[in-house]
Amino acid sequence: MAKKSFVGEIIRGIIKDNPVFVLVLGLCPVLAVTTSFANALGMAMAFTFVLLGSNIFVSLLRKQIPPGVRIPIFILIICTFVTIVDMMLEAFLPPMYEALGIFVPLIVVNCIVIGRAEAFANRNPVLPSIADGIGISIGFAVALILIGSVREILGTGELNLVMLSVQDGVPGFYPILAEPLSFPIAPATVMVTPPGAFLTIAALMLLFKIMSDRKRMKQLRKEGYEI
Amino acid sequence: MAETKDSTVMILVKLTIVAAVAAVVLTATYGVTQEQLAKLAEAAGGPDKQLLDFGVVPDATKFKSAGGELCYEAYDGGDLIGYGAMAEVQGMQDLLTLAVGVDTDFVVTGVVVVSQKETPGIGDKIQKDEGFTAQFAGVGLDGLALSDDGGQIDGISGATISSRYVADGAAEIIGKMQQEVS
Amino acid sequence: MIETPGLMPTENIFPLFVEAMFTKNFLLIMFLGLCSYIGLTTNSETSKGMSMAVTFVMTVSAILTWPIYHYLLSPAGILGTDLTFLRTICFILIIASFVQLVEFIIRRFSPPLYKSLGIYLPLIATNCAVLGVVLLNIQEGYTYGASIIYAFAAGLGFAWVMLATAAVREKLIMRGVDLFSGFIGAFFAATMVALIIVSYFSVVKL
Numbered sequence: 006m007a008k009k010s011f012v013g014e015i016i017r018g019i020i021k022d023n024p025v026f027v028l029v030l031g032l033c034p035v036l037a038v039t040t041s042f043a044n045a046l047g048m049a050m051a052f053t054f055v056l057l058g059s060n061i062f063v064s065l066l067r068k069q070i071p072p073g074v075r076i077p078i079f080i081l082i083i084c085t086f087v088t089i090v091d092m093m094l095e096a097f098l099p100p101m102y103e104a105l106g107i108f109v110p111l112i113v114v115n116c117i118v119i120g121r122a123e124a125f126a127n128r129n130p131v132l133p134s135i136a137d138g139i140g141i142s143i144g145f146a147v148a149l150i151l152i153g154s155v156r157e158i159l160g161t162g163e164l165n166l167v168m169l170s171v172q173d174g175v176p177g178f179y180p181i182l183a184e185p186l187s188f189p190i191a192p193a194t195v196m197v198t199p200p201g202a203f204l205t206i207a208a209l210m211l212l213f214k215i216m217s218d219r220k221r222m223k224q225l226r227k228e229g230y231e232i
Numbered sequence: 233m234a235e236t237k238d239s240t241v242m243i244l245v246k247l248t249i250v251a252a253v254a255a256v257v258l259t260a261t262y263g264v265t266q267e268q269l270a271k272l273a274e275a276a277g278g279p280d281k282q283l284l285d286f287g288v289v290p291d292a293t294k295f296k297s298a299g300g301e302l303c304y305e306a307y308d309g310g311d312l313i314g315y316g317a318m319a320e321v322q323g324m325q326d327l328l329t330l331a332v333g334v335d336t337d338f339v340v341t342g343v344v345v346v347s348q349k350e351t352p353g354i355g356d357k358i359q360k361d362e363g364f365t366a367q368f369a370g371v372g373l374d375g376l377a378l379s380d381d382g383g384q385i386d387g388i389s390g391a392t393i394s395s396r397y398v399a400d401g402a403a404e405i406i407g408k409m410q411q412e413v414s
Numbered sequence: 415m416i417e418t419p420g421l422m423p424t425e426n427i428f429p430l431f432v433e434a435m436f437t438k439n440f441l442l443i444m445f446l447g448l449c450s451y452i453g454l455t456t457n458s459e460t461s462k463g464m465s466m467a468v469t470f471v472m473t474v475s476a477i478l479t480w481p482i483y484h485y486l487l488s489p490a491g492i493l494g495t496d497l498t499f500l501r502t503i504c505f506i507l508i509i510a511s512f513v514q515l516v517e518f519i520i521r522r523f524s525p526p527l528y529k530s531l532g533i534y535l536p537l538i539a540t541n542c543a544v545l546g547v548v549l550l551n552i553q554e555g556y557t558y559g560a561s562i563i564y565a566f567a568a569g570l571g572f573a574w575v576m577l578a579t580a581a582v583r584e585k586l587i588m589r590g591v592d593l594f595s596g597f598i599g600a601f602f603a604a605t606m607v608a609l610i611i612v613s614y615f616s617v618v619k620l
Contacts, residue, residue: 037445096265207601
């Protein structure tokens, strides 16, 4: 566990321990705020800040945290970072604050964050904990952005790519391209409504399952099994 | 896990330290963000300045409170040329904030959707589609409804429900303005 | 400037109830509390226990947090300073300690109740439906009465979806329909139920 490379830890968080598609954790924001690429990106950034902060501090304090009250202490640490993000968003990115709504404070009870604190940061030094935080955050972001993009494309026929930047001294999520990418499909409104969220994640998971099953079949055939 | 066996007192002390540090950090952040929020509020100005910025009464040079809660009088120099108001009305998902301007006969001069939380890519066209809100200018209170409902406003195709909330909401606000003024 | 909402509900109760149970159903429309939905609906007994526990904790959390927010944290409260930025941390601590307390009490005094309800309690402290309902109560500015009713109705909304899904999934698993035993099946089931609610209430107006 301790001898793993920094990069190895990051990649594990993205693929093998992908929080959404493999561990199926922290689903609420994944479904609720992924109506568009922009919202998914905003949520992913807020989440990354909280997870990195909580992982670093839990790992720094791990020898000082009394085991009996470790959960309340984790919650206190996570909650501090969540409140900071919440206040910062309100002050500096009001449109994103409006769009994400209560799902920013709800990062406190996101099973991924508290799960990483308990299962990883509390048992590992700071550097691996940072790597774990980065990896898991990227894994989470990939899932959010994938679902957000699929829903935006199928639901509206367009994809509006944005990036966090500062224009005229005002920070915000500004489009990268002048015109949103346009797709030649008839928009299916249902995809941006709640049932569309369930449908998207179900279809994506099915796709991943089929792909991994095929891989395993190939592996088994190579080993000489008759299937 | 059992590197440290703390006494109850130590546990309490440690909990208190964590909580105290959290409180200090949060209070510091609160100070910074409050400053920024105050700046934002100042930049946005009061409702009178916002109504002017939105240009809901195009010829107005100044808005002044009419004494009521909602309604602001629009002046072109010294002449009263209409009224403006900003209010929240029901939308499909959540409340919409509309800014509405009328002339002295309560015929609409401009409607702006200030904020909305409608479905992205569909209902949010009420804010992005300027052709939709442009239709409101010149319509009287009796025409403020979707053409499907016998009014003069054409809803955005695909976003009829959100369009209806805007038309009905504007009518509601103007009704209230009329009551306040008279 | 900031007024404290009253104690007695001035809101219209019936639409509030329908909203919490159907049109803004916590599981299917607002996406709150999904971990337990996906994880526990393979078995209708566990779903029942979890639903009861969630409804109970949500209602009591609403009862506890409303006065704390409006009389202590809000600038209109007795302290007179704006402490609203501490709301998340306060609410989560209140909910967690309350859940711990209840678990302790029923384990001590009522083993049968503990068996059917108590074992789900630790799962609830970090369930986003509970924190979600108290945050929504504050955000919407409900009166005390309305916030309690809203929380209770949201709990019932949570319960019926849990039970309906569990009934379907359990039967399918028993029949050996493999697809529905995993997460994927649960998501497809959720798609169906959510579609029903959304379509029904887009035609039938309240």
